[in-house]
Amino acid sequence: MPEGQRKIHNRLAVLRAERGISRVDLARTVGVNYQTIGYLERGDYSPSLDLALRLGEVFSLPVEAIFSTRPFAPLSEQVYGSARQEEGSR
Amino acid sequence: MKPELPQGTRAEKVAFVRNLYREQQLGRAKIKMARTKRRWIVAGLAAVIALTVAGQLAVGLSILPERKALGVLWALLGVQAIFFVVLMYAVGNLTQLDWVLDEREQAQRDRAMAIAYRILMVALALVAIAVLIADLAHFRPMQTNQVGVPAYVGQALWVVFSLPLGVMAWMLPDPEPDL
Numbered sequence: 001m002p003e004g005q006r007k008i009h010n011r012l013a014v015l016r017a018e019r020g021i022s023r024v025d026l027a028r029t030v031g032v033n034y035q036t037i038g039y040l041e042r043g044d045y046s047p048s049l050d051l052a053l054r055l056g057e058v059f060s061l062p063v064e065a066i067f068s069t070r071p072f073a074p075l076s077e078q079v080y081g082s083a084r085q086e087e088g089s090r
Numbered sequence: 091m092k093p094e095l096p097q098g099t100r101a102e103k104v105a106f107v108r109n110l111y112r113e114q115q116l117g118r119a120k121i122k123m124a125r126t127k128r129r130w131i132v133a134g135l136a137a138v139i140a141l142t143v144a145g146q147l148a149v150g151l152s153i154l155p156e157r158k159a160l161g162v163l164w165a166l167l168g169v170q171a172i173f174f175v176v177l178m179y180a181v182g183n184l185t186q187l188d189w190v191l192d193e194r195e196q197a198q199r200d201r202a203m204a205i206a207y208r209i210l211m212v213a214l215a216l217v218a219i220a221v222l223i224a225d226l227a228h229f230r231p232m233q234t235n236q237v238g239v240p241a242y243v244g245q246a247l248w249v250v251f252s253l254p255l256g257v258m259a260w261m262l263p264d265p266e267p268d269l
Contacts, residue, residue, distance in 0.1 A: 023266075024116075032192035033116050038266040045194045 008046040010067045012037070014075060015059050030054045108189050115190060120182030121265045128180045128259040135173040135256060139249060142166040146241055150230075163241075167248075174252050177259050184258055202258040209253060 016026055016037075027034040030051060039045035047055070047067070056063045073081075096106050145163050148154040184191065184199050191199065224230065 027116055028113070031112075031116070033118075033120060033195060035120055035266050036192050036194040039194055044263070045197070048193050051193060 005046065006069060007043050008067050008069060009043060009071045010040060011072055012055070012066065013041040015061075015066065016041075019059070026055075026058065029058050112190055116192075118182070120184055120195065121180070121262055122182055123180035123265070125262065125264050128177070128262070131173060131176055131180065132256045132260050135170065135177070135252065138166055138169050138173060139245070142170065143242075143245060146245065170248060170252075174255070177252070177255050181255065181258050181262060184262075185255055198258065198262065199254075202261060203254050205261075206254040206257045209257070210250060213249075 016023070023034045023037040027037050031054070032051065036045065040047055052063045052067055056066055059066060093110055095103055142163060145154065145159060145166065149156050149159045149163070178185075184195055184202075188196060
């Protein structure tokens with residue numbers, strides 16, 4: 001990633017693992033090289049709006065659910081954290 | 091199943107073939123060599139280019155006998171070509187046209203081109219200053235029949251041609267560890 005460019009965080013690796021999609025399959029679906037998926041997952045490359053929207057379509061999720069300018073909280077914390085909050089409020 | 095060329099205009103046929111080739115490229119690794127290895131090759135290419143230019147200057151200044159040195163200079167040009175081919179393989183020919191590359195590859199290629207352009211600007215300025223100073227001191231290593239202006243221009247052209255590839259090979263990360 002060029003210096004000075006803000007890092008875009010994403011959930012691609014988690015979503016891909018969750019749906020059991022390989023990098024090659026995902027790359028073919030959105031029309032990029034499979035190495036580009038690796039770059040995206042590591043945060044080494046920020047996608048264009050077009051590519052971000054195509055990825056959103058593949059996972060049937062809005063772009064902001066996949067990409068964020070802030071780091072995503074770990075999934076375990078999101079799932080169990082909210083469950084604990086609900087228990088606490090009862 | 092073998093894809094069939096669609097019946098239609100030439101533009102449609104061209105678009106079909108391009109799309110087919112591009113799709114085939116999507117599953118292939120573009121970066122095929124570890125960064126350390128690539129950097130050694132770039133350093134090797136730079137050293138051989140420097141050696142070739144030094145040889146040309148030495149012949150031009152009659153420090154080396156022209157007949158004997160010419161064979162060595164041609165051999166060095168051959169080595170440069172080999173380094174170039176290896177670099178092309180190492181970065182998976184990321185210098186290809188837009189329609190073959192995806193957006194990340196285009197971005198990497200464009201960045202390498204921009205850096206190469208800056209390096210060339212500085213190099214050209216330094217060469218121009220060196221030539222001016224050499225001319226003032228009546229130091230003109232271009233007087234032989236074999237190693238004259240075309241040889242220097244040819245070498246410069248080769249540097250311009252291989253520099254973006256070298257920059258790309260230097261910058262790109264290691265290949266993807268898994269699929």
